[in-house]
Amino acid sequence: MTSPGRRRPPTAQQFVLGELRRAITTGRLRPGAPIRQDALAEELGVSRVPLREALKTLQGEGLVTYQAHHGYSVEELSLDDLREVYRIRQLLEEEAARQALVRLTGDDLAALGKAQREVERADAAGDVLEMAEANRRFHTILFECAGMPRLTRLIGTLWDSTDAYRSIYYGEALNRARVIAEHRALLELLRRRDADATVRLLDEHRAHAVTALEQLMDAPER
């Protein structure tokens, strides 16, 4: 049963773009794997033209790499790369959070609460993928309150670029529990409009993900 929100987009390239994102985040396309256009296009039921346009978009977002006459591969991130992405996120998300707190309305808080309930429901149902998506919505709602569309978009692409690795983090029940607890604390800080504490908590939230990734990536190639 396809969810009502997931109807097929109006153009093939947008459809393909979504499918590729899913394939990368779920690990069906592994980091480092070369992308055979012919096979993929046939598998998705489209020609190579829209596929290539979707790949160009992903290239711009850093999810795939491209080399002329060699084609595309799923971007492979080293630990240092991941740390860099998280560092940049820290810089941008601090700004977004502070600006968001300036403009935060009651409606926004209600929307955040709703998203949080969805996160918890997905966790209870054991739907890891849905939980990751709900978590993403939660943060996106917050950042959008800043009223800086480019900033929000940049942060979004940074999240995307590490999606392939995030699923690992959400695989652990302990991490999921921590995410929920931190979200609840975050909501409380937002209600109190405590910018400094909010930024601090977001930093910790991120740091936990980084340390988890550090442990998992040091581990032998499962």
Add this chain to the structure above:
Amino acid sequence: MTSPGRRRPPTAQQFVLGELRRAITTGRLRPGAPIRQDALAEELGVSRVPLREALKTLQGEGLVTYQAHHGYSVEELSLDDLREVYRIRQLLEEEAARQALVRLTGDDLAALGKAQREVERADAAGDVLEMAEANRRFHTILFECAGMPRLTRLIGTLWDSTDAYRSIYYGEALNRARVIAEHRALLELLRRRDADATVRLLDEHRAHAVTALEQLMDAPER
């Protein structure tokens, strides 16, 4: 006939990408103008396929907008948009500058000095376009010293996204003189490894550009 001296890239899409960038930065393609693929492709001597891939890249960088079934247009930035871009640049360039200062070598300083001399030579020769490019090189060299490739790339795309407006700034002789003076001061601060002062100067450097844009964009439409 293709421009002499400028070697044509190995793929048509890369060639087109460069041409489009030039067309936008030099104002041949004005902000807000719709992009007619057929006409442009013919003008560039390629088919629409590589043109569309180049446009997808530019879309990812925020130089053009895309709407399904409506096509691409050159991105039109409001004053608020420009301010947002410059604010994000401030956040990212502070990090880049501070990290760069940690790792800056004598060779790097020499490279910066060389770039600065190129800026001044272009100014003396009255070559505004070349001066803008040399200025870009100067800052890029500095940011690259940070050893954070994604950060450097992000900053680069932010520069790109306002290229169409930057040329206005460089049109004024007064602005060009100020840029040169600020660069010299910057070099001195870098040699002294004064991070705080460097960041402060970069902020001013940027603020000047913003105020200049504010005045020019308030002015009656050209």
Add this chain to the structure above:
DNA sequence: ATAATCAATACTGGATCCAAAATACGTCCT
């Protein structure tokens, strides 16, 4: 005259086909 409707046109989106480049492989020579 104005607004709504419908046909004609222009433009984008996508599929197929062809060309060019890179890779894989087998052969030949030393």
Add this chain to the structure above:
DNA sequence: AGGACGTATTTTGGATCCAGTATTGATTAT
């Protein structure tokens, strides 16, 4: 046997053609 060369195959890059959608302009009814 090992390496170099040349051919065959695979894969990407690009051009052309067709289909679907949006826009424009004309026509008609109110």
